[in-house]
Amino acid sequence: LEYHDFADHRHLLxxxxxxxxxxxxxxLAFGLLGLAxxxxxxxxxxxxxxxxxxxxxxxxxxxxxxxxxxYHLAPDNxxxxxxxxxxxxxxxxxxxxxxxxxxNVRFGLALLLPMLFVGAASVIYWSISExxxxxxxxxxxxxxGYSVVILLLLAVLHPSRYTRGSDIYWVFGWYVLxxxxxxxxxxxxxxxxxxxxxxxxxxxxxxxxxxxCRMLMRRTLKNDGMLR
Numbered sequence: 322l323e324y325h326d327f328a329d330h331r332h333l334l335x336x337x338x339x340x341x342x343x344x345x346x347x348x349l350a351f352g353l354l355g356l357a358x359x360x361x362x363x364x365x366x367x368x369x370x371x372x373x374x375x376x377x378x379x380x381x382x383x384x385x386x387x388x389x390x391x392y393h394l395a396p397d398n399x400x401x402x403x404x405x406x407x408x409x410x411x412x413x414x415x416x417x418x419x420x421x422x423x424x425n426v427r428f429g430l431a432l433l434l435p436m437l438f439v440g441a442a443s444v445i446y447w448s449i450s451e452x453x454x455x456x457x458x459x460x461x462x463x464x465x466g467y468s469v470v471i472l473l474l475l476a477v478l479h480p481s482r483y484t485r486g487s488d489i490y491w492v493f494g495w496y497v498l499x500x501x502x503x504x505x506x507x508x509x510x511x512x513x514x515x516x517x518x519x520x521x522x523x524x525x526x527x528x529x530x531x532x533x534c535r536m537l538m539r540r541t542l543k544n545d546g547m548l549r
Contacts, residue, residue, distance in 0.1 A: 325396035328507035329517035340520040341393040345386045347527025352383030355534040365483060365541050371426060374418035374433055375537065381411030382530045389523065398456070402448045405461060409440030412468040415533065419472055419489065423479035440464060469496065482543055488536035495529035 333339035356379045358364055359372050366372050384407030392404035413436040421429030443460040450457040476489045502509060502522040509518035 322398075325398075325401070327393075327396065327517065327519050328510045329520060336394070338393045338396070340516060341523070342390050344520045344523040345390040345393075345527075347524050348382050348386035348389065348530065351527050351530040351534055352379050352381075352386060355379030355382060355530060355537075358534050358537050364537055367482065367542055368426065370430055371418075371421050374414050374421055374429060375533070376414075377433065377437070378411050378414030378418060378533065379530070381407050381409075381414055382527075383407075385411060398448070398451045402444060405444045405447070406441060409444055409461075409464065410437060411530075412465060413437050413440045415492075416468050416471055416475075419475045419481075422481045422483060422486070423475050469493065483540040484543060485536045485540035488532055491532040492529045495525050495532060499523075499525035499529065 327338065327341055329338065329340055331339055336342055356376060359375045359379060364372075385404070388403040388405075388407045392400040394400070413433070417429050417433040417436055419429075420432060443464045447456060447458050447461050472489060473493060476486070476493075480486060499522045502518040502525055504518070506518035506522075509521060510516065
């Protein structure tokens with residue numbers, strides 16, 4: 322339960338934990354922007370079906386804004402469920418998108434729904450185990466960790482059919498920074514006195530989502546790229 326005791330408890334404009342709540346606006350903004358980019362006519366996709374993993378990713382980002390803001394209004398195990406669930410949607414959508422871009426279109430699309438199910442199951446299992454008095458967050462932690470590892474392996478071992486494929490490293494970098502800021506929540510507040518590590522974690526993770534959006538806005542299909 323001590324997980325819910327974040328460093329910044331300041332109350333402003335009638336909102337408890339104000340900065341941890343409102344800092345989720347980055348997820349909201351880039352989730353909406355990302356969906357607009359995914360479905361605009363000029364965004365480069367070799368086939369329309371390839372839009373869906375990215376659409377799911379940005380839906381997850383958008384829902385993370387809502388779920389995380391709801392959680393930080395009154396942090397406890399019950400509200401944390403609605404913070405973690407949309408994050409699994411984003412993780413699974415991004416992994417599926419990179420399988421589509423780098424390995425095989427049909428395989429990546431076929432994996433999307435099963436991966437979403439596994440992601441949701443990891444959070445549901447954690448929630449049930451908490452209610453039984455023996456909370457087990459390990460499956461969720463493994464899912465999140467392995468998602469990052471898989472993304473890195475895909476980036477290193479399988480070049481994208483599109484340009485800007487290396488932008489995925491920026492996503493990884495901002496994600497790592499967000500985890501560091503989360504870990505040193507109180508220390509950051511102690512140094513800066515204005516904002517906590519967890520608040521900055523939200524902003525860094527939102528920039529990771531923007532990196533995906535920027536990649537989609539600028540990429541083109543490589544000349545030798547072909548659907549497989």
